[in-house]
Amino acid sequence: xxxxxxxxxxxxxxxxxxxxxxxxxxxxxxxxxxxxxxxxxxxxxxxxxxxxxxxxxxxxxxxxxxxxxxxxxxxxxxxxxxxxxxxxxxxxxxxxxxxxxxxxxxxxxxxxxxxxxxxxxxxxxxxxxxxxxxxxxxxxxxxxxxxxxxxxxxxxxxxxxxxxxxxxxxxxxxxxxxxxxxxxxxxxxxxxxxxxxxxxxxxxxxxxxxxxxxxxxxxxxxxxxxxxxxxxxxxxxxxxxxxxxxxxxxxxxxxxxxxxxxxxxxxxxxxxxxxxxxxxxxxxxxxxxxxxxxxxxxxxxxxxxxxxxxxxxxxxxxxxxxxxxxxxxxxxxxxxxxxxxxxxxxxxxxxxxxxxxxxxxxxxxxxxxxx
Amino acid sequence: xxxxxxxxxxxxxxxxxxxxxxxxxxxxxxxxxxxxxxxxxxxxxxxxxxxxxxxxxxxxxxxxxxxxxxxxxxxxxxxxxxxxxxxxxxxxxxxxxxxxxxxxxxxxxxxxxxxxxxxxxxxxxxxxxxxxxxxxxxxxxxxxxxxxxxxxxxxxxxxxxxxxxxxxxxxxxxxxxxxxxxxxxxxxxxxxxxxxxxxxxxxxxxxxxxxxxxxxxxxxxxxxxxxxxxxxxxxxxxxxxxxxxxxxxxxxxxxxxxxxxxxxxxxxxxxxxxxxxxxxxxxxxxxxxxxxxxxxxxxxxxxxxxxxxxxxxxxxxxxxxxxxxxxxxxxxxxxxxxxxxxxxxxxxxxxxxxxxxxxxxxxxxxxxx
Numbered sequence: 001x002x003x004x005x006x007x008x009x010x011x012x013x014x015x016x017x018x019x020x021x022x023x024x025x026x027x028x029x030x031x032x033x034x035x036x037x038x039x040x041x042x043x044x045x046x047x048x049x050x051x052x053x054x055x056x057x058x059x060x061x062x063x064x065x066x067x068x069x070x071x072x073x074x075x076x077x078x079x080x081x082x083x084x085x086x087x088x089x090x091x092x093x094x095x096x097x098x099x100x101x102x103x104x105x106x107x108x109x110x111x112x113x114x115x116x117x118x119x120x121x122x123x124x125x126x127x128x129x130x131x132x133x134x135x136x137x138x139x140x141x142x143x144x145x146x147x148x149x150x151x152x153x154x155x156x157x158x159x160x161x162x163x164x165x166x167x168x169x170x171x172x173x174x175x176x177x178x179x180x181x182x183x184x185x186x187x188x189x190x191x192x193x194x195x196x197x198x199x200x201x202x203x204x205x206x207x208x209x210x211x212x213x214x215x216x217x218x219x220x221x222x223x224x225x226x227x228x229x230x231x232x233x234x235x236x237x238x239x240x241x242x243x244x245x246x247x248x249x250x251x252x253x254x255x256x257x258x259x260x261x262x263x264x265x266x267x268x269x270x271x272x273x274x275x276x277x278x279x280x281x282x283x284x285x286x287x288x289x290x291x292x293x294x295x296x297x298x299x300x301x302x303x304x305x306x307x308x309x310x311x312x313x314x315x316x317x318x319x320x321x322x323x324x325x326x327x328x329x330x331x332x333x334x335x336x337x338x339x340x341x342x343x344x345x346x347x348x349x350x351x352x353x354x355x356x357x358x359x360x361x362x363x364x365x366x367x368x369x370x371x
Numbered sequence: 372x373x374x375x376x377x378x379x380x381x382x383x384x385x386x387x388x389x390x391x392x393x394x395x396x397x398x399x400x401x402x403x404x405x406x407x408x409x410x411x412x413x414x415x416x417x418x419x420x421x422x423x424x425x426x427x428x429x430x431x432x433x434x435x436x437x438x439x440x441x442x443x444x445x446x447x448x449x450x451x452x453x454x455x456x457x458x459x460x461x462x463x464x465x466x467x468x469x470x471x472x473x474x475x476x477x478x479x480x481x482x483x484x485x486x487x488x489x490x491x492x493x494x495x496x497x498x499x500x501x502x503x504x505x506x507x508x509x510x511x512x513x514x515x516x517x518x519x520x521x522x523x524x525x526x527x528x529x530x531x532x533x534x535x536x537x538x539x540x541x542x543x544x545x546x547x548x549x550x551x552x553x554x555x556x557x558x559x560x561x562x563x564x565x566x567x568x569x570x571x572x573x574x575x576x577x578x579x580x581x582x583x584x585x586x587x588x589x590x591x592x593x594x595x596x597x598x599x600x601x602x603x604x605x606x607x608x609x610x611x612x613x614x615x616x617x618x619x620x621x622x623x624x625x626x627x628x629x630x631x632x633x634x635x636x637x638x639x640x641x642x643x644x645x646x647x648x649x650x651x652x653x654x655x656x657x658x659x660x661x662x663x664x665x666x667x668x669x670x671x672x673x674x675x676x677x678x679x680x681x682x683x684x685x686x687x688x689x690x691x692x693x694x695x696x697x698x699x700x701x702x703x704x705x706x707x708x709x710x711x712x713x714x715x716x717x718x719x720x721x722x723x724x725x726x727x728x729x730x731x732x733x734x735x736x737x738x739x740x
Contacts, residue, residue: 024657039669045679119533123705133504173496196653283652306411315410
């Protein structure tokens with residue numbers, strides 16, 4: 001136990017001697033939170049649009065004003081013909097164009113059906129889908145108003161859609177992304193740092209020295225990994241604090257459960273770090289292996305940004321191999337839905353199993369090497 | 372120039388010795404593109420829908436089948452108690468629930484507006500926004516069909532949507548250019564980020580210091596081999612995107628090559644700057660993740676629209692080279708944009724590359740004393 005303590009202290013000393021690294025493990029989570037909290041919004045706002053107003057009447061100006069007043073659109077330029085729209089869309093200075101035909105005002109005034117054209121730049125399919133939806137509901141709402149004011153007609157029959165959104169009523173993507181940062185930060189900080197710390201000793205030849213000390217294997221491994229585990233847990237508290245108090249993300253479930261689950265997850269990422277260190281001889285290899293084989297696939301295939309259920313059926317089984325996937329469900333469940341272990345136990349079990357498998361693989365590999 | 376060539380030769384030999392790194396740099400990018408290009412999309416289909424039909428009439432069933440027939444929703448479960456729908460949403464077994472109250476058919480037949488409830492799990496705000504749109508328009512259509520003719524108002528004003536450049540709105544066409552930028556960026560940065568700090572950590576920096584060549588030629592010599600590797604692997608992924616994902620090429624190849632080269636030069640320079648600014652490889656790696664990988668995903672407009680970001684953050688995106696490259700790349704391949712229209716982007720890319728390369732040289736010159 002004492003030997004373990006010495007080793008842990010040595011590791012912390014090395015970290016302290018490297019103030020920049022120490023700063024980074026605190027700054028990194030905050031920076032990622034800020035990026036994801038503010039930038040990672042898939043909400044579409046202020047879509048730049050250009051208007052081709054062929055009518056130039058009070059009625060057409062009223063419609064344009066509706067678009068400009070909406071938080072979703074901002075009219076960058078008004079031109080006269082549809083042909084003038086093209087350069088704006090081509091250079092990307094406008095994403096959407098509204099084309100109002102000649103005699104639009106006449107049609108609306110005499111209550112004949114009028115058609116306006118909305119042209120969208122499809123090269124950003126995601127934003128375009130959303131923006132088109134906003135545009136058509138804006139026009140539909142305006143049309144209803146026009147009809148009602150013209151005919152003093154009460155709203156007709158049909159279906160009154162009462163749509164309610166659960167868990168995130170304002171549909172802020174921040175509520176979805178920020179709990180995910182917790183998962184990403186832990187992966188980036190703990191797995192990478194631990195892997196490089198071990199490979200560094202290998203590269204500098206000091207691992208040999210440690211191997212010939214009376215330290216036992218498990219003491220050596222625990223001693224190297226423990227400091228990074230501690231850093232990881234400090235980051236957890238930091239990230240949760242900023243998420244709750246700065247970004248005002250509701251923490252609807254139990255904080256203790258969140259901590260416990262994070263600890264389980266950190267054990268997994270540390271095991272991953274150990275595994276990466278056993279398959280790398282130089283820090284460059286460790287970095288490449290971590291970035292290319294673990295980090296990137298995990299970010300993209302875990303459901304962090306892209307929903308897993310949208311992926312093709314062939315790819316979906318692959319996502320079961322990613323611990324981030326389980327932890328994301330847990331974190332988002334605890335934060336947004338306030339659910340507990342009674343619903344989350346399958347994820348927790350999968351995470352634990354993943355950790356055990358990877359840890360055994362890593363230990364088996366390092367034993368073979370040492371022999 | 373002779374010095375630069377010598378450094379270049381030495382670096383090439385070193386790369387050739389570390390086969391795994393070379394392999395990763397050349398082939399893994401293409402593999403990534405294959406995997407992610409295939410796996411990632413924002414097209415929302417197969418939304419799992421729980422249905423609670425308390426009315427059980429032909430009219431209510433017409434609403435349910437309108438949802439299923441629209442192609443966006445899969446019927447996940449028919450439930451009979453309100454708690455059941457809640458549980459399914461909690462467990463992610465359903466993303467949305469449709470609740471049709473008793474007496475729906477009576478209301479709708481008598482020409483009144485009949486309420487129907489839709490509950491959407493909003494935890495993924497992006498998916499939810501789209502699902503919201505689908506649900507609203509399905510209900511509007513089926514409502515118009517079910518209402519008696521007397522209650523129907525003729526449409527006064529309607530929208531005719533037109534989509535340019537990507538008429539089917541395939542998200543692949545917009546994500547693949549983003550992936551190309553991301554993959555090119557990480558390959559380039561990862562290859563240079565450790566190059567100089569490694570010499571510092573191993574104690575071979577002395578040799579670099581004593582070498583009788585100027586700092587700029589040293590930097591150029593170090594960069595050229597990686598530039599060639601990165602260019603090769605980028606060519607591979609661009610080619611793969613076109614053959615496998617049907618990415619069109621509507622513009623000029625030379626313009627594309629120019630944009631790609633400028634972007635790669637900037638990315639390699641970023642790696643060098645990181646390397647000169649770090650004391651250990653651990654720091655270099657963390658810095659690389661923070662100042663190049665993450666911003667390329669988050670701040671480039673690859674996934675999240677820049678115009679939706681707060682103004683302060685929009686200013687930060689000016690320093691993200693991928694932002695300019697993406698506009699240029701999407702323009703060239705999807706819209707056939709001419710060189711003259713993307714000059715501002717190319718200018719920004721050159722400026723970035725020159726500035727960062729200059730900073731890296733300065734720092735290295737200081738280190739060399």
